[in-house]
Amino acid sequence: MMKTIPSKREDFEKLTGFDYIKGKLDPKTPMGQKYFKHIQPMVFEHIIQHLEDTERILEVISNNPDIIEELLHDLECIVDISHTISRLHNKELLDEIELFELKNFLLVSQKIREKISFIKTDKLVNFTIPDLIAIIDILDPEGLRLPTFYIYEAYDERLKEIRKKKRILSQMENTNSTSQESNLREEEILSLINEEKRIEIEVLENISLKLWESRNTLDEAFEKVKYLDIILAKAKLASELNLSKPAFNEDNSIKIVGMFNPYLKSELEMKGKSYQPIDVFLTTGVTLIVGANMSGKSVVLRTVALINYMAYLGFHVPAQSASIAKIDAIALITEDTQRPLSGLSSFASEIKLIDETYQLALKSNVLALIDEPARTTNPYEGAAIVNALVKCFNKTKNITVIVTHFDDIECKNRYRVKGLKEDISTDNSHNTNYYSDIQNLIDYQLVPDDSRTVPKEALRVMELLNIDGEIISEAKKRVEKRP
Amino acid sequence: MTKYDFEALIDNVNKCKVVAIIGLEKNTGKTETLNYIVENIKAYKKIALTSIGTDGEEKDIVYGTLKPSVYVDFDFIYTTTEVFFKRQTVLSEIINVSKYQTPTGRVIVARALEKGKIILSGPPITSWMEETVHLLKNWSDLVLIDGALSRFSQATPFIAEGIILATGAAYSLDKKEILKHTRYVYSLCQLPEADHSDVEILSNADTVHVFQDDEWKDLKIESALHLSRMHEIGVSGENIEKIYIPGALTDSVLKFTHTRGFKEIIVRDFTKIFVSYDVFIKYKPPIKVLRSSNVIGITVNPYSPTGYTIDSQQIINDLKKYIPLPIVDVRKCPL
Numbered sequence: 174m175m176k177t178i179p180s181k182r183e184d185f186e187k188l189t190g191f192d193y194i195k196g197k198l199d200p201k202t203p204m205g206q207k208y209f210k211h212i213q214p215m216v217f218e219h220i221i222q223h224l225e226d227t228e229r230i231l232e233v234i235s236n237n238p239d240i241i242e243e244l245l246h247d248l249e250c251i252v253d254i255s256h257t258i259s260r261l262h263n264k265e266l267l268d269e270i271e272l273f274e275l276k277n278f279l280l281v282s283q284k285i286r287e288k289i290s291f292i293k294t295d296k297l298v299n300f301t302i303p304d305l306i307a308i309i310d311i312l313d314p315e316g317l318r319l320p321t322f323y324i325y326e327a328y329d330e331r332l333k334e335i336r337k338k339k340r341i342l343s344q345m346e347n348t349n350s351t352s353q354e355s356n357l358r359e360e361e362i363l364s365l366i367n368e369e370k371r372i373e374i375e376v377l378e379n380i381s382l383k384l385w386e387s388r389n390t391l392d393e394a395f396e397k398v399k400y401l402d403i404i405l406a407k408a409k410l411a412s413e414l415n416l417s418k419p420a421f422n423e424d425n426s427i428k429i430v431g432m433f434n435p436y437l438k439s440e441l442e443m444k445g446k447s448y449q450p451i452d453v454f455l456t457t458g459v460t461l462i463v464g465a466n467m468s469g470k471s472v473v474l475r476t477v478a479l480i481n482y483m484a485y486l487g488f489h490v491p492a493q494s495a496s497i498a499k500i501d502a503i504a505l506i507t508e509d510t511q512r513p514l515s516g517l518s519s520f521a522s523e524i525k526l527i528d529e530t531y532q533l534a535l536k537s538n539v540l541a542l543i544d545e546p547a548r549t550t551n552p553y554e555g556a557a558i559v560n561a562l563v564k565c566f567n568k569t570k571n572i573t574v575i576v577t578h579f580d581d582i583e584c585k586n587r588y589r590v591k592g593l594k595e596d597i598s599t600d601n602s603h604n605t606n607y608y609s610d611i612q613n614l615i616d617y618q619l620v621p622d623d624s625r626t627v628p629k630e631a632l633r634v635m636e637l638l639n640i641d642g643e644i645i646s647e648a649k650k651r652v653e654k655r656p
Numbered sequence: 657m658t659k660y661d662f663e664a665l666i667d668n669v670n671k672c673k674v675v676a677i678i679g680l681e682k683n684t685g686k687t688e689t690l691n692y693i694v695e696n697i698k699a700y701k702k703i704a705l706t707s708i709g710t711d712g713e714e715k716d717i718v719y720g721t722l723k724p725s726v727y728v729d730f731d732f733i734y735t736t737t738e739v740f741f742k743r744q745t746v747l748s749e750i751i752n753v754s755k756y757q758t759p760t761g762r763v764i765v766a767r768a769l770e771k772g773k774i775i776l777s778g779p780p781i782t783s784w785m786e787e788t789v790h791l792l793k794n795w796s797d798l799v800l801i802d803g804a805l806s807r808f809s810q811a812t813p814f815i816a817e818g819i820i821l822a823t824g825a826a827y828s829l830d831k832k833e834i835l836k837h838t839r840y841v842y843s844l845c846q847l848p849e850a851d852h853s854d855v856e857i858l859s860n861a862d863t864v865h866v867f868q869d870d871e872w873k874d875l876k877i878e879s880a881l882h883l884s885r886m887h888e889i890g891v892s893g894e895n896i897e898k899i900y901i902p903g904a905l906t907d908s909v910l911k912f913t914h915t916r917g918f919k920e921i922i923v924r925d926f927t928k929i930f931v932s933y934d935v936f937i938k939y940k941p942p943i944k945v946l947r948s949s950n951v952i953g954i955t956v957n958p959y960s961p962t963g964y965t966i967d968s969q970q971i972i973n974d975l976k977k978y979i980p981l982p983i984v985d986v987r988k989c990p991l
Binding site: 203252268269270273274322336339340343366 | 738742745747749750751753755764767769770771772
């Protein structure tokens with residue numbers, strides 16, 4: 174099963190933006206909600222099954238949208254009967270309230286079954302709920318198919334007699350009678366109630382036993398309904414966010430075409446802007462990414478992590494197409510992984526996480542994504558550390574991506590964010606008072622790069638950000654002095 | 657009480673789909689009032705009964721030792737909670753089980769299949785109660801809500817079309833006190849509704865708002881207890897004409913608003929007003945409500961829990977001098 178660094182799932186999901194994805198999911202049943210809340214990586218065959226079934230449901234969404242709406246409504250009426258089912262397995266006595274819930278579950282599940290069979294295809298076999306009529310009959314002896322329940326007289330002839338007597342006696346209460354008579358009557362009613370309760374328990378035992386005999390069908394129905402809810406939620410997400418089914422390759426590479434970050438995309442779209450999807454190609458060994466400030470390097474790392482994580486949870490992913498390597502762990506080490514108050518300095522906590530990743534990489538297949546390692550130390554030692562990381566991680570044959578601002582890093586695979594578009598003159602700076610406007614001026618594409626230096630665009634970015642002229646000119650003077 | 661009062665009360669209930677019975681104090685005979693209305697209306701309407709929380713002693717509620725006290729007949733719809741449902745003897749068909757929990761389990765909506773006594777218990781919070789009432793309406797012609805005048809009953813006027821106030825010896829053994837308090841609560845129910853435009857803006861607001869320079873401003877504070885911070889958040893107290901308080905209007909809040917001389921104090925409804933009688937009389941505050949309360953009658957319970965009895969007829973006569981509504985003694989059947 175997939176490991177993550179940071180190992181605390183919550184932290185990892187926040188860093189990758191998976192928490193945003195989770196928030197977008199809208200499962201209808203309590204079981205589906207629980208599943209996504211504590212979602213766990215799956216074994217490979219389940220991943221494939223989820224991905225393929227999501228694709229099948231997507232097909233139904235586009236061909237039979239009305240049926241999907243009805244199914245969603247049905248799923249909303251589903252209650253979580255897992256506790257009742259486990260009590261049933263233990264041969265415990267179910268009470269009226271449990272039977273009421275079970276009956277409701279069965280009636281709704283049967284409806285779902287009928288709707289799915291209406292979609293004439295053999296592709297939905299994983300969603301086919303078993304026929305539940307025989308079990309429904311246990312809870313509906315009168316055959317009324319009402320979503321209500323009580324211990325019907327049809328269960329036991331004696332109940333009919335007792336209840337009738339009870340009714341007659343309590344009606345007599347209204348008539349004039351001596352207190353002695355009414356005391357006697359009360360006693361009689363009490364003994365009838367006791368008798369009634371005794372038979373009711375017999376009936377409940379009988380029903381519980383019959384249900385126990387059908388426990389496997391019940392289990393199957395429960396799992397199928399839950400599965401339908403989960404895959405429907407995944408498919409709705411895929412169609413809403415325009416996700417695509419990822420593929421897994423054997424050549425230990427990652428090829429993502431048209432990658433986008435769903436959260437940033439929606440943020441930009443809300444402001445009426447468009448998101449520039451990019452392509453990412455990674456092979457074994459270290460890939461270095463360089464680029465100006467604000468050129469989206471961190472977003473690349475996070476989104477690559479997100480896509481891999483989602484794929485291993487059986488989700489379609491935010492890209493036009495994605496082919497993904499088989500990995501055992503994803504490590505994402507980035508600025509906000511570090512906890513300034515944890516007692517370690519930001520450098521210490523960063524380098525500890527890198528070491529943890531390296532140890533893991535020595536013995537398993539890790540996708541290591543490291544954002545500006547050693548950024549908080551001096552550039553002289555910093556560059557040496559990054560060079561060491563490139564060399565060591567290269568040897569592990571894992572897919573590793575390192576983002577850096579340091580010059581003189583030796584790395585065979587090297588990409589550069591294209592960065593600031595050439596045709597922008599700084600005269601336009603009055604238009605870019607806002608941080609967000611700069612996004613329009615940057616080309617986020619990754620292009621192969623064979624130089625040893627990194628783009629020097631910090632000063633231009635500062636100009637665009639309207640930073641105080643004196644600071645910029647002082648900095649410029651110093652840059653120009655250098656050979 | 658006259659036969660006319662009795663008929664007029666039943667007539668008023670008959671015109672509503674949802675009626676809440678609000679007791680001014682514990683043991684003011686809400687349950688008697690409920691049973692009384694039920695007894696006299698069940699021939700004409702299919703009745704559903706519910707309660708805001710559970711009415712009873714706390715330890716009895718928690719341990720489930722509460723005695724059944726509400727009478728149901730065949731085909732009545734009622735709500736109770738799991739603990740009480742499992743112990744009751746009235747044969748009932750389960751119609752709905754709530755998703756959420758109360759201290760005594762989930763709320764069960766059931767249909768009585770025979771007559772008998774049950775424990776009424778229902779959702780303790782307003783939004784949940786609204787949902788439940790909606791469900792009960794589908795199964796009945798008249799929904800009766802049992803509620804005490806406490807924090808639980810807040811916003812009842814938003815749910816119930818008609819309100820019956822239950823008063824009696826349990827509030828006080830001093831007739832004058834009962835008279836004074838009942839008249840006071842009744843007068844709160846008569847507070848006028850705010851202007852339609854204000855109601856529209858404020859109906860979903862859960863923070864304090866002020867009306868200044870012809871517009872409503874959100875002070876972004878939830879409790880009026882923090883009103884003294886108004887300066888900190890940059891709102892000067894000048895030219896504020898109206899103030900909207902979403903939470904409880906208490907003596908101290910009222911004193912504060914009085915010093916500011918607002919022309920209008922708006923609260924959600926009368927159940928949010930916790931101002932004592934004396935303070936109210938002293939300041940005569942210009943209060944308006946988002947939703948007025950339609951009081952359709954008053955019931956008097958002459959018995960106090962301590963065994964003392966008061967002369968209900970005299971209280972009824974006195975109340976009738978001021979309150980033009982049917983007023984009845986729940987212990988006396990006029991028929």
